[in-house]
Amino acid sequence: MKPTVWHILGAGSLGSLWATRLARAGLPVRLILRDEVRLAAYTAKGGLTLSERGQRHTFAIPAQTLNADEPIERLLVACKAYDAERAVASVAGRLSPGADILLLQNGLGSQQAVAAQVPDARCIFVSSTEGAFRDQDFSVVFAGQGFNWLGDGQQLDGPDWMAELINAAIPCEWTGDILGRLWRKLALNCAINPLTVLYGCRNGELQAHAAEVGALCDELSRVLRACGQPDAATGLHEEVFRVISATAANYSSMYQDVAQGRRTEISYLLGYACQAAARHGCPAPLLDQTRAKLIAHLLTKGLPDN
Ligand code: NAD
Ligand code: KPL
Numbered sequence: 001m002k003p004t005v006w007h008i009l010g011a012g013s014l015g016s017l018w019a020t021r022l023a024r025a026g027l028p029v030r031l032i033l034r035d036e037v038r039l040a041a042y043t044a045k046g047g048l049t050l051s052e053r054g055q056r057h058t059f060a061i062p063a064q065t066l067n068a069d070e071p072i073e074r075l076l077v078a079c080k081a082y083d084a085e086r087a088v089a090s091v092a093g094r095l096s097p098g099a100d101i102l103l104l105q106n107g108l109g110s111q112q113a114v115a116a117q118v119p120d121a122r123c124i125f126v127s128s129t130e131g132a133f134r135d136q137d138f139s140v141v142f143a144g145q146g147f148n149w150l151g152d153g154q155q156l157d158g159p160d161w162m163a164e165l166i167n168a169a170i171p172c173e174w175t176g177d178i179l180g181r182l183w184r185k186l187a188l189n190c191a192i193n194p195l196t197v198l199y200g201c202r203n204g205e206l207q208a209h210a211a212e213v214g215a216l217c218d219e220l221s222r223v224l225r226a227c228g229q230p231d232a233a234t235g236l237h238e239e240v241f242r243v244i245s246a247t248a249a250n251y252s253s254m255y256q257d258v259a260q261g262r263r264t265e266i267s268y269l270l271g272y273a274c275q276a277a278a279r280h281g282c283p284a285p286l287l288d289q290t291r292a293k294l295i296a297h298l299l300t301k302g303l304p305d306n
Pocket of ligand 2: 203
């Protein structure tokens with residue numbers, strides 16, 4: 001039987017990291033690009049390049065536009081959270097019944113919005129701690145080893161095709177509690193990323209604001225419990241400070257977005273946490289305040305506040 005094609009929607013950092021590793025393993029991959037202009041730019045480049053441990057390799061992965069007519073059985077959505085719903089809507093008509101859709105977005109909210117939009121597909125949420133950035137158009141640098149948790153919130157066992165990911169050296173495991181994983185990462189990101197933007201600092205420099213970070217962790221733990229995520233709250237404080245130490249020299253992803261004038265995923269991180277807290281009647285004054293300060297900061301930089 002012919003292996004199922006991996007369609008990759010969003011040829012940015014993570015999409016390229018997944019696409020190149022799948023192609024390197026000999027699996028059929030198609031990139032889905034926005035339009036003919038992007039397709040022409042990609043064709044001119046001759047493929048997608050992966051830089052890993054100082055080695056660069058280019059993979060001539062076939063590409064197509066959103067409105068190609070090839071049916072999609074397995075789709076990896078690698079857009080930012082704020083683009084995911086619109087991007088999936090553009091290919092909804094191409095999805096085969098029961099198609100698998102892997103959603104790589106950080107935070108929460110976009111995954112549920114996509115799942116509601118395509119009720120006949122099986123949406124699989126992914127929580128990724130791998131790190132990648134683009135050094136050029138259609139060229140990605142694998143910057144941080146990490147792990148990928150996959151789950152659909154229902155099945156306790158993962159699909160057979162997870163073996164393809166393992167063979168492609170994409171470290172992953174299925175979890176019966178993907179929402180817990182996503183909430184935990186969201187909480188980590190909410191405790192660290194906004195403060196690095198507001199203080200204009202590297203992660204490690206938050207040690208100087210330990211009381212504020214600690215108070216945010218306490219509040220986030222209460223919110224997690226109120227939202228029915230007690231496991232995600234366990235040891236949050238300790239893990240946040242462990243991550244701050246382990247990544248002391250790094251700038252958070254949100255800091256980098258703001259520094260480079262890119263839209264942030266605030267609505268899917270702090271925005272989601274504040275709304276969930278309000279919905280569950282859990283007061284979160286520090287989170288609300290941090291969100292308001294971050295919004296004011298984004299507006300002074302001319303960046304979207306959502
Ligand atoms: P990115 O901006 O590098 O890539 C997103 C790509 O999607 C871009 O190339 C963009 O042009 C494309 N895109 C957007 N809308 C599209 C559409 N309608 N049709 C076709 N293409 C479209 O983003 P990224 O860094 O790869 O992040 C993707 C998601 O993964 C985010 O939610 C991010 O938080 C998460 N994440 C990223 C990393 C990382 O290291 N980069 C790590 C963990 C999680
Ligand atoms: O994931 C991160 C990010 O920068 O987005 C860490 C390093 C955990 C900081 O929150």
